[in-house]
Amino acid sequence: MAHGEAGEEELNAPRPETPGGAWLFAQECLFVAGADSVERLPPPGLPEVAFAGRSNVGKSSLLNALTGRKHLARVSNTPGRTQQINFFQLGRQLMLVDLPGHGYAKVSRSKVKGWTRLVDAYIRGRPNLQRVLLLLDSKVGIKEADEALMDLMDEAGLSYQAVMTKADNPKPAELAAMQAQLAKALSRRPACHPEIPVTSAAKGTGLAELREALAAFAVPEVPRPKP
Numbered sequence: 111m112a113h114g115e116a117g118e119e120e121l122n123a124p125r126p127e128t129p130g131g132a133w134l135f136a137q138e139c140l141f142v143a144g145a146d147s148v149e150r151l152p153p154p155g156l157p158e159v160a161f162a163g164r165s166n167v168g169k170s171s172l173l174n175a176l177t178g179r180k181h182l183a184r185v186s187n188t189p190g191r192t193q194q195i196n197f198f199q200l201g202r203q204l205m206l207v208d209l210p211g212h213g214y215a216k217v218s219r220s221k222v223k224g225w226t227r228l229v230d231a232y233i234r235g236r237p238n239l240q241r242v243l244l245l246l247d248s249k250v251g252i253k254e255a256d257e258a259l260m261d262l263m264d265e266a267g268l269s270y271q272a273v274m275t276k277a278d279n280p281k282p283a284e285l286a287a288m289q290a291q292l293a294k295a296l297s298r299r300p301a302c303h304p305e306i307p308v309t310s311a312a313k314g315t316g317l318a319e320l321r322e323a324l325a326a327f328a329v330p331e332v333p334r335p336k337p
């Protein structure tokens with residue numbers, strides 16, 4: 111067999127399996143880059159899943175809870191704190207991307223414009239961006255800024271999925287009503303994934319399922335050569 115040709119055995123060998131969610135999120139997770147302008151975005155590499163949503167919706171908290179690190183992404187009581195796009199590498203498999211909160215009015219207009227431009231440019235132009243998770247507060251639902259972001263993603267044909275956050279806040283009946291309301295509103299959106307995970311970073315609700323769903327985007331684990 112010529113060098114580089116696959117033998118019969120290799121061809122029949124099972125493909126490396128997609129890493130499971132629990133395994134993937136137990137990998138080392140490292141902050142690798144923060145970008146406050148398009149020029150500072152790291153070159154595209156690993157598949158990326160981005161966490162988007164209005165300020166204070168719980169993006170950083172969800173990232174921390176998924177990875178089991180309390181202080182990986184900065185959590186703040188001051189909306190608008192995450193002011194840049196932050197990249198966190200999970201093992202050698204996946205990049206988790208914390209986007210600055212959109213639609214927050216209490217910072218200067220020029221700043222809001224700057225972040226919106228940056229997020230727009232990232233969403234429109236990132237070739238390795240596999241999915242955007244659009245986080246929606248279980249008590250608040252969809253606001254104008256979310257509609258604007260969804261318009262952009264529908265237009266760009268970029269796959270996105272709504273994720274309900276802070277599910278520990280509303281009463282069960284309110285939560286169910288919000289789920290139904292969101293399912294109806296989002297069913298009209300062409301690029302929106304039909305499933306809407308319900309999560310609570312505070313209580314751990316829905317995290318295992320979300321880890322599993324995100325594992326589908328990860329690069330398959332490369333088997334290490336036997337010593």
Ligand SMILES: Nc1nc2c(ncn2[C@@H]2O[C@H](COP(=O)(O)OP(=O)(O)OP(=O)(O)O)[C@@H](O)[C@H]2O)c(=O)[nH]1
Pocket residue numbers: 163164165166167168169170171172184185186187188189190191192210211212275276277278279309310311312313
């Ligand atoms: N009750 C409850 N509070 C939460 C949960 N997740 C986040 N919070 C709180 O919501 C606030 C905002 O959380 P962050 O994770 O900083 O929100 P963010 O979306 O990253 O905010 P920006 O970076 O400003 O865009 C903090 O006070 C958190 O403690 C949750 O699951 N349940």
Ligand SMILES: [Mg+2]
Pocket residue numbers: 169170171184185186191192208
């Ligand atoms: Mg944040």
